[in-house]
Amino acid sequence: xxxxxxxxxxVKSTAGADDPERCAQxxxxxxxxxxxxxxxxxxxxxxxxxxxxxxxxxxxxxxGSAPLDALLALILDSGSVTLCIQCAERRGITAEDCxxxxxxxxxxxxxxxxVAPLTQAxxx
Numbered sequence: 001x002x003x004x005x006x007x008x009x010x011v012k013s014t015a016g017a018d019d020p021e022r023c024a025q026x027x028x029x030x031x032x033x034x035x036x037x038x039x040x041x042x043x044x045x046x047x048x049x050x051x052x053x054x055x056x057x058x059x060x061x062x063x064g065s066a067p068l069d070a071l072l073a074l075i076l077d078s079g080s081v082t083l084c085i086q087c088a089e090r091r092g093i094t095a096e097d098c099x100x101x102x103x104x105x106x107x108x109x110x111x112x113x114x115v116a117p118l119t120q121a122x123x124x
Contacts, residue, residue: 008039010121016047024065026124031071040079049087076101
């Protein structure tokens with residue numbers, strides 16, 4: 001929930017280039033929510049973890065989908081993007097490897113966000 005009591009959207013992307021449609025859906029929904037003025041927290045888990053690394057979202061292609069790097073930039077600008085710490089560690093991704101603004105947090109933080117009042121969580 002935001003400080004003004006409005007609804008918050010928590011989006012967890014578990015897919016990256018391994019399942020491009022599911023990945024693009026997560027980013028599209030998160031970006032649409034941000035554009036609508038909704039507070040958004042996007043979590044990158046599983047293969048989506050790679051999208052926290054510069055250049056990876058720009059290399060992502062899916063016909064009929066908005067460019068993933070543009071969606072990610074919008075979310076970073078107006079919401080928050082979190083990389084799962086365990087997913088990052090499994091892939092050798094460190095904070096220094098990530099785009100500016102991406103934070104690395106664990107399951108405790110995800111749970112705190114998910115159970116916050118007026119939060120809607122979506123997992124892709």
